[in-house]
Amino acid sequence: MATTTPYRIVIAGGGTAGWMAAAALIRFLGQGFAVTLVESDAIGTVGVGEATIPQIGMFNASLGIDEDAFVAATRASYKLAIEFVGWTRGGRYMHAFGDVGRDNGLLAFRHTWLRGMAEGVAAPLCAYALNNVAALGNRMQRGPTRTVRVLPEMPYAFHLDAGLYARFLRDYAEARGVVRHEGRIEAVTRNGADGDVAALHLDSDRRIEGDLFLDCTGFHARLIGEAMGVGYQDWSHWLPCDRALAVPSARARDFTPYTRATAHDAGWQWRIPLQHRTGNGIVYASRYLSDDEAAARLLAGLDEPALGDPRPIRFRTGRREQAWAGNVIALGLSSGFLEPLESTSIHMIQSAVERILKLLPGRRAPAPLRDSYNRQAAHESERIRDFLILHYWANDRDAPFWRERRETPVPHGLAEKIALWRETGEILREDGDLFSDVAWLQVLVGQGITARGHHPLADQPPRAQIAEYLDLLAKLNAREVAQMPPHSDFVRAHGAADAEIAA
Numbered sequence: 001m002a003t004t005t006p007y008r009i010v011i012a013g014g015g016t017a018g019w020m021a022a023a024a025l026i027r028f029l030g031q032g033f034a035v036t037l038v039e040s041d042a043i044g045t046v047g048v049g050e051a052t053i054p055q056i057g058m059f060n061a062s063l064g065i066d067e068d069a070f071v072a073a074t075r076a077s078y079k080l081a082i083e084f085v086g087w088t089r090g091g092r093y094m095h096a097f098g099d100v101g102r103d104n105g106l107l108a109f110r111h112t113w114l115r116g117m118a119e120g121v122a123a124p125l126c127a128y129a130l131n132n133v134a135a136l137g138n139r140m141q142r143g144p145t146r147t148v149r150v151l152p153e154m155p156y157a158f159h160l161d162a163g164l165y166a167r168f169l170r171d172y173a174e175a176r177g178v179v180r181h182e183g184r185i186e187a188v189t190r191n192g193a194d195g196d197v198a199a200l201h202l203d204s205d206r207r208i209e210g211d212l213f214l215d216c217t218g219f220h221a222r223l224i225g226e227a228m229g230v231g232y233q234d235w236s237h238w239l240p241c242d243r244a245l246a247v248p249s250a251r252a253r254d255f256t257p258y259t260r261a262t263a264h265d266a267g268w269q270w271r272i273p274l275q276h277r278t279g280n281g282i283v284y285a286s287r288y289l290s291d292d293e294a295a296a297r298l299l300a301g302l303d304e305p306a307l308g309d310p311r312p313i314r315f316r317t318g319r320r321e322q323a324w325a326g327n328v329i330a331l332g333l334s335s336g337f338l339e340p341l342e343s344t345s346i347h348m349i350q351s352a353v354e355r356i357l358k359l360l361p362g363r364r365a366p367a368p369l370r371d372s373y374n375r376q377a378a379h380e381s382e383r384i385r386d387f388l389i390l391h392y393w394a395n396d397r398d399a400p401f402w403r404e405r406r407e408t409p410v411p412h413g414l415a416e417k418i419a420l421w422r423e424t425g426e427i428l429r430e431d432g433d434l435f436s437d438v439a440w441l442q443v444l445v446g447q448g449i450t451a452r453g454h455h456p457l458a459d460q461p462p463r464a465q466i467a468e469y470l471d472l473l474a475k476l477n478a479r480e481v482a483q484m485p486p487h488s489d490f491v492r493a494h495g496a497a498d499a500e501i502a503a
Helices: 015-028 055-062 067-073 109-119 130-136 162-175 222-227 291-300 345-358 367-393 400-407 412-424 437-446 463-482 487-493
Strands: 007-012 033-039 077-079 081-085 092-096 157-159 179-182 185-190 197-202 206-209 212-215 232-234 243-249 258-264 267-273 278-284 311-314 318-320 328-330
Touching: 007 015, 007 206, 015 033, 015 055, 015 162, 015 345, 055 067, 055 157, 055 345, 067 162, 077 487, 081 130, 092 130, 092 437, 109 463, 130 463, 162 179, 185 222, 212 222, 222 328, 243 291, 278 291, 318 367, 345 367, 367 400, 367 412, 367 437, 412 437
Parallel strands: 007 033, 007 212, 033 179, 081 258, 212 328
Antiparallel strands: 077 157, 081 092, 185 197, 197 206, 232 318, 243 278, 243 311, 258 267, 267 278
């Protein structure tokens, strides 16, 4: 940027959101920009986002971060899928990363599978998902498969310690020029002319001025909410869980390469295995479950002894009416909250940072630029919201909480998607939808929503040919997984930090 005065970007708040933003901005903006971050060690972070989706690998790679070093620094394990237990009477299913089966030209695999199910020659859908088979086998690999012409690579994400990840990125960012100020934000000054934020006032009478401010102050939303007065769109009508308790437990002996989400009478409970401990939490609607009952349920469901007392978190599902107002952009919890059912929290920070880099304004941000950013942010949040609602709505549990979920009408776009699947077996992915049609397929099928039809092209091959094709795909997945190392062995070779794993 051709100017003698640096373009000053001030990040209010640290944690995962603040330090992800700081690391990316300092990596890509270069000369002419000054990046400052303000945080207080006395203010804790929520830190429940310990499970991720595969896009985090692209973020780390863009920063030039060595993956094994990242795994060791964050005490991470690998993640191939999310297992959903008890969401329907059918028991359990997985939403696995990666492809399911193999498309045949323009014909999506799901139609071949639906034809096979109708003919009685298809295995359950999970048999055709390499990630699913590997997860259940407690196996892990990265890189191309042996039968790469038939089977795709196996995408993966991580279970990580969010606090350690923030520390890792802080070291990265400060080494490249990000300036950190320790202290609480006591006040926010706005310009009289346009209402933009002019400066943050810290304790000890320090003043931090900037041109663009990123609000990473969590649920408090000190800038976007308190200073700029941006309202909040409440989605608790569809997603009524409003509380969570989080507690770590000792490292699990069942060191699985997948996250587990187990339904209970008023919400669900998570289990996330890391190298040094297991992250656990219970999400619930306080109208149906008291805090004491939730704590007792959480502790009773642990695999290993708890390493502390459950930590309470209160939230309201929804998003800010605007993620970008004036010269303030909200990231992470400041911009809204969607419960971590599909591990999207860290990704939404990542996508927001990417939008900021693409739409970075000059000294003044024109309204059309802000409007474009806000449309994209709202669309992303709403599509993720609908995916989460699907898990709750498509249930056959008896408890009042779950009956209420079934009886609550879903958003129009989700209703259309469900109807299209039921009638035709078709799934259309909208622009900007984080989740692929294969992701929707696994949850629709896993939650027991049956498709009554399939594409007519799937009826052309003879029954025996369909049976042979499906059988071959299932056998190739099983053979591929059989030669993979156990998950613990893979971690031992690629980033072990815990002594028990490294031994």
